Amino acid sequence: MKNIIIYIVIILMIVLAILLALREDTKKEDKRLETLNYINKNISFFNYDYIDRYVSYHLKNKKLPLKRVITEVNIGLDNDYYQNTKPAPNKQTPKVLVNKxxxxxxxxIPENLTEVYEGYSKPGMYLVDKAAEAYKKMAEDIRKEGMKIRVISSYRSYQYQKKLYERYERQDGKKKADxxxxxxxxxEHQTGLVIDIDNEVLSYEDFGKTKEFEWMKKNAHKYGFILRYPEKKEFITGYTYEAWxxxxxxxxxxxxIKKHNITFDEYCAMENNKTK
Ligand SMILES: [Zn+2]
Known part of the structure; x- marks a missing residue:
């Protein structure tokens, strides 16, 4: 009799354990469905090829919201800079993405390179025609307000960049130069869509202290330009802040980009992975 009671108790415990485990599973399944539902509704740039990468990035950054996890993995930030590199998308267009x-x-070599108008530039500066036109208009308009901008660097060939980088590398070491x-x-200078500017008075490195910079912050987007390496976004762009x-x-x-206070890298992470 005593044995039978023990058997019954053991069986009941096993049944209970199975029921509890099943309940846990349903909970997990519910959570999984809830997450997928959320993604479907809210995240149009979820890339199904990257699921494993999302999961491992999430496990390393548990406090990061799901949307950020997906954005950052889409950028490539789950790999070190210069790891898992790909050819730039949207070549020969203003949407071309060049980063680490x-x-x-x-x-x-970009198509339609044209010399930047010398009145607002150092001589021998080249840009894709659309960018050169937009720049000219912007430089004209800032002059009307009693300020000046000048292009000091624009299109650079691969070979030129190679020399430049190697010089910095010798000077400062790879880690710092990077x-x-x-x-x-x-x-990005190889795209022919980039300008480094100064105000003809201070060094370009001090451009962030000028009134011209304040004007650029307010107005550059109206001409199609963005500040490419903003402050506090270094971990995304991989570059220290460059006001110029x-x-x-x-x-x-x-x-x-200005309205949402994002970088071009984040913009592309969303836009280039859109499924709907
Ligand atoms: Zn530059």
Whole structure:
């Protein structure tokens, strides 16, 4: 009799354990469905090819909201800079993405390069025609308000960037050089859509202290330019803050980027992975 009671108790315990485990499973399944539902409704740039990467990035950054996890993995931030690199998407357009994960080949030369108007530039500066036109208009308009901007660097070939980077590397070492200079093929200057500017008075490195900079902050997007390496976004762009470096992306994208206070890298992480 005593044995039978013990058996019954054991069986009941096993049944109870199974029921509890099943309940846990349903909970997990519910949570999984809830997450997928949320993604479907709210995140149009979820890339199904990256699911494993999202999961491991989430496990390393548990406090990060889901949307950020997906954005940052789409950028490539789950890999070190210059790891898992790909050819730049949208080449020969103002949407071309060049950063520490996307490169241009040695022989890539932008189409329609034209010399920047010398009145607002150092001589021998070249840009893609659309960007050159937009820049000219911007430089004219800032002059009307009694200020000046001048292009001091624009299109750079792969070979030129290679020399430049190697010089910085010799000077400061690879680690430090990587924070302010791009490796050849990874420089946005090779797109022909980028300007470094000064105000003809101070060094370009002090551009952030000028009234011209304040004007640029307010107005650059109206001409299609964005500040490409903003303050406090270093962990996304991989570059220290550069008040002098502007990228032409066209008015629509520039306005969107300014409005949402995001970088071009984040914009592309969302836009280039859109499924709907
Ligand atoms: Zn630059």
């Amino acid at each position: 994960y996307h490169y241009l080949k040695e022989d890539y 924070k302010y200079s791009a490796r050849p093929g990874f420089s 470096h502007y990228r032409y992306v066209g008015k629509k994208i520039a306005t969107h």
